[in-house]
Amino acid sequence: MKIASLVAATAIACDCWAPLAGASDDWVPVREISLEMKAGSPLDFSSFLPNGPIDAGHRLVAGAGGRLTYAAAPKEPVRMFCASLAWSPASGGFPDHDGADRYARQLALHGYNVARLHFTDASLMHDRRKDFDFDPGTLDRIHYLLAALKRNGIYWIIDGLSSSRGAYGGHDDRWEANGDLKLRLHLDDEAFQHWKTLQERFLAVVNPYTGTAPIRDEALALVILVNENGIEFDSVVHERFGKPHYDAALAAPFNRWLARRYRSTGALAQAWGDLSDGEQLEAGTVELPADRYRDGARMRDLQAFFIEMEQASVARMSKVLRDLGYQGLISSYNNWPTVQTELTRRDLDAVTMNTYHDWVGGYAPGSALLQASSIDDAANYMRMAAAARWLGKPFVVTEYDHLFWNRYRYEAGLVMPAYAALQGWDALCRHGHGPIALAYGEPYPHKRAMLPYAIALDPVARAGETLAALLYRRGDIAESGFAIPFAVRGEQDLSEDMQAREPERLTDLALIGRIGLLREDDLDGEIGVGQPRPHDAGGVMEHLRSSGRLPLGNRTDIAHGRYESDTGEILLDRSTGQLRISTPATEAAAFSSLREPIDLGTLRIEQADGNGLVALSVIDGDNTLNESRRLLLIFATDAQNTDMVFRDSEERIIEDFGRLPVLIRKGRVDLALSRTAAKWRVSPVGLDGTVYPPVHAGTGAVTIRLSNDTPYGPTTYFLIELDGS
Template structure:
């Protein structure tokens, strides 16, 4: 759908233009967006033959990027409490995977710290994130590991990791927002309180506001030191980011220090009523559409105009029954906002999820047709750019803590503007880039809506010349060229031109029809409490039928039902009458289930 441009890094380091769009250092006029997925834990350390097959598959998926995540704990000796020495065996596998990604046009983003073991000799406490601002041992451990890794020369590329332009960006510390981490360990929390008592002397204000300012100041100092280390001491040219969790408005002032803004958000993230990451799992069975596109809308204000914006973790988590809405929601709104990159979380949490089919879980896409087909919709709307960005750009001014104690969250009426216009935020005293206006209460967008979201009806309609999508709870929904009639239940339909011609003129159209998928044998205590995923890798496809119509001024299409590997399963009858082509989509029309069709002529 989007031609691969290999190898990654051939145009120099990824950079930003003055509009906050990704370009290249040696080709500043060449814009690029990124789409991919996360590899986690042992999925980063594959046998070479498995790595080859994985990269080939990801390229065939249409990805042009990947994120290495939850990797640092296995790059060193996990049995050592503060190891910074790289493990030769896992490092070699990591080097090879990176080189194969680069060779085949997959750009890479990763984190300099996720969950590597660290135990402070000063406090005796584990955990690096909370101790970075208050314990020099934590900072030195972070630096030693980063230096060891980024100066290591990859034998398969001939470059050190730090000098390789196939790296899009580096996150200093994953999800490092101090307001969410400082109290994780009671002993460390006591140190924070003690330091705060000294810090607040002579300062006016209530303790809650002052403590936020105290954490904010500590976080800023840590960022300054880390950025200075990687850019000046190590001389890295890769773009730097951090603070990729929490949407509190004041964090915009800290994110101004970064080369790009990155965020994480999930819909129906699992909860654990009994034991963390163990069954049973609490499941939110709501719909993001009915919540006003909460994912991705809640992230929109954190973008800073003039800097690229990425989302390195998102998912509409399994087994939410409305997760078929995820493709149109993320693809359309990311394109409307002109974001720079999206990474699904995740492809796999393990090598087993790549080598074989261990069954489903809340996140992994490697054995989930719902996520892989949803990605085709995102690839069309966002990566191919079928939906043009909004021309309206509105930014919310964030005042410093010392000025009237700024609110922690963005006004709701401002965030809702993101459904029709590009939005972001900025330090109040900063001059905005050309074409960006400062938000005022009561401000409305002048552009007519190009994404039709009806939260009350639970519908979403997206129309572009090359792609149209319809999401509805049941019944009928007309987009423009695409119409859905008599849908038996909740579903998403998408028509995507594959030959670059407008839908009505196209000779090759991919039609996607998604409702719900579940693993065979899954057990529930209630609709919102999953007790077992099931012990079979077989999937159950929910039966959903609908009449799909496409405007067709010329020759009718042949409709081929597609198996999950893309091969033809059978032919579906269609009819042309009065310039409208129609056929019945039925997820159970052929053995194995049908979630996609190819229209050709």
């Protein structure tokens, strides 16, 4: 029998089900305008995820085992849940003082305890014609926001440089990758002095609202010297048809480097075997590779050259910050997980990484994505990041996303936070203009519709961030009990392929336990992945099972695409397109198909009329799902803009992003809890945290047919309350 969408509080639920119809194509407009949550809402996590004071004792440091800790408690790791603040004039820019106070408070209510400020240089120099002529209003707003964040117990991660235009005046393309500053920072003193002056005039100037320069403030946890500044990556970004793959400015320093290594043209020719006529080391005329995808000894040496240059740049820039009084962590080269870049990063204070699933290059008509599931490729974007980590150092994901308008992006709310927790990563930041918005309908170009990299307006992404606060920061997912080190020897690990990275057949191990890079000399008998890399993970799996590190009954079967974490809490199954989570405080499943019920323990998902995410979490203290009286239920399907237009039936190529209001795809799901109660009720929770009257209620067993299209508008949240037993 069907359960009505609204049941009186005295009704008794039935545990029988009528089949659901096929996936709905109905889309329902979001009704909320204000998204500002009130304290005490079911979405207010500040009571159990409180942000404490930021002072000398609570300065973030690399503590025991290289984990992020407070200075006063170096043996107790802390997890930092990060809010990406990548504002520009197109997304509204930095808020005024009242807006900053409200925004920072909202971030704390949502569970964030660190924020990353990205492209501050571009904002400060917007419409400025002279070098370092910061807009005074923008500088004031940034200073005030930093103070507001600190008052709310939210630390800062700041890029020393984000824009390839730096603080040069007279540019109108500061958020685009047109400038050459990131390359020149490795090559010439003028560019380096420009970067140094930028730090002196922004980070080293006293903030009037804190009384301290940001660089000496305990709230500044991490500086990214330059965002995404690897030489190879920068050359790929600037690659244009008909132009050389590598900038001519690299030729002279490369020749000098080769001269130090080989001494003579004859020795170089013997090593490479392919010198062209006219290439003479003594004359400095050895050419850069013409094709980055043509493997060879020339390419192998170019990688070694890049490593040396990049490490020298880090040392030089780091000294500037230390001389200015900075005591926090320093990182750089936060993307591009190749063997070359992993060697560059080995001596950093902390390793940072950016990673994306189904990346989108822009907002212009014709922009395209694949409409692919991240479960289908066994969370490869997560595994690429995992393989870039150096064990024994803090590891921070500075950017990740499963991008809008991919219809499977509900997966991100499980994939990244669950595996980040399993891996024991130190900070996790889903990239966007901002993770939250105070309201729909702000009069800015990037706030008039959902867009890629704009998660604040997307109910599906917001549901994922809500779940991430619980799975990751609260620690509902346990850290793996072992690490699988990938041995690194050094330059001899470079191949003749510039694009070489850790093999996917081995990074599968990140779905089972912690992985990361470790110097071969430090292995000390550990079960790990040696050099040269084996053909598959079979040997490591055999060791894990025979040593007892992997429990008996672990369901991992790599050949059939099934991976269970050593904790038993995470199960990814590529064949069914499902990721399941079962922990004492949260149970959840993301599914592209539901051919049979999913039994997670307390929560059973009987059937659904389409793909989506269902999660059930405790929100009343340290109770378990079997004890809790207040549970947050998340049900996320898909969302699009009104009047969105695609060029193809598969919705891969965008023609027009459309406009607000946001539309949520209607969905229904049959659920049962292995709980009974004298009385229970299920109430919709609006996207702003408002609790509405119950849409289901009953006594005894908790069984419901849930629709996200409620009488109060569509939502992704519900509150389940249970009275008595």
